[in-house]
Amino acid sequence: MRKDRLVTFEFLSLCFITFLAICNVAVFYNFHLYLQGIGLHGKEAGALIGLYSLSAMVLYVTASKHIRLNNAPNCMLTGMLLLAGCGAAYLFAERFWTLALVRAVSGTGMFLIMASCMVMLVAIIPPKKTGFAFSAYSVALLLPYSIMPAVSEWLLPLLNKPTLLYLLTACLFAPAALLVLTLRVRLVHQFQQSAAPQKECAHGSPARENIFRRPVFSILLVNGIYFIVFSALFYLFEGFAVARGIQNPGYFFTVQMGVMIVIRLFGGRIFDQFSKVALATTALAITGAGIGLLRILPDATWILPIAAVFGLGMGLCVPALNALMYLVTRPQYRGYNANMMMFSMHLGMFIGPFFGSWIIERGGYDHFLTFAIFVTVGAAGFFAAMDPAQAIAGNSEP
DSSP, X not given: OOSSOOSOHHHHHHHHHHHHHHHHHHGGGGHHHHHHHTTOOHHHHHHHHHHHHHHHHHHHHHTGGGOOTTTHHHHHXXXXXXXXXXXXXXXXXXXXXXXXXXXXXXXXXXXXXXXXXXXXXXXXXXXXXXHHHHHHHHHHHHHHHXXXXXXXXXXXXXXXXXXXXXXHHHTTHHHHHHHHHHHHHHHHHHHHHOSSOOOOOOOSHHHHHHHTSHHXXXXXXXXXXXXXXXXXXXXXXXXXXXXXXXXXTHHHHHXXXXXXXXXXXXXXXXXXXXXXXXXXXXXXXXXXXXXXXXXXXXXXXXXXXXHHHHHHHHHHHHHHHHHHHHHHSOGGGHHHHHHHHHHHHHHHHHHHHHHHHHHHHHHHHHHHHHHHHHHHHHHHHHHHHHOGGGGOGGGOOO
């Protein structure tokens, strides 16, 4: 496999598969209000939203080491089958424990898809184009969050209930499965033709020691904090919009994600040309400012400009963190640490809705936004102080 090319069939296929998979996450934009509508309280609803990420998070710690290039396509197909089944199960599951089971299986399915995707991705991207590669790949991660809230706002009045939309979105796994079958054949052929053997990651104690290296741990921590804020805002924003009298709240995310996508599509090379620590720190500071503007929102006319501020801040953060993780990681741990980034993402997406719901229940949306400002700005200061980029040269200890 040529390592100097980024835009290949394999890379584009992984991006498209990721896009279709994340559509099945972003479609749950209104899930918090749906759960409350069927009689579940705030903490129960928050727990069910977070349970998807909790099950995936556990698997990233315990099972990601078993996913390798040779079995990744089969793992992806299994995950798609599980998620398609869950899309149908929402039609019938309305009690807490049945919904909990569906959410846990959903998290398992998404783990199998995304962990396999990441193992294949780090095997095919050129080392000199990591910033641009993760920037382009992150567009596939973001685009569903731009599209699905607006699609939900448009389709829900035409459907009897949101669960029909969940089922329709699960049908997107049909074209995704065809791509995986093609990838399976191409990857097996290409790696069989490669003269260089594929290194396996050492597991157990050395892998754990790798995670607790200062640069690696600081990136994982800040990535988790980013997704705490991102997921809490995404899943709880519609309730905030109702409380503030904002119409069509889905368009907030359309604008936010649109700005993020433009930055990552047309400014992708900045992630290779500028300090990744400075980019991530600046991004977190801008995001904190956006949350502050949201808290003091004078009226609904400001909501879309504030969404653009969020898009600027959040658009710069994740590609910089992922590219930095690739560069500070020793080569044998790159696939493993890429999946640990996914673990920290799911940890953040579990904590965000659950803890955010708890804060809102006790103090309202203003208390929640104040907490989010504190966490985001604190993360910016911490990351600047840690400066994990010091460990890039030779992937040595800082």
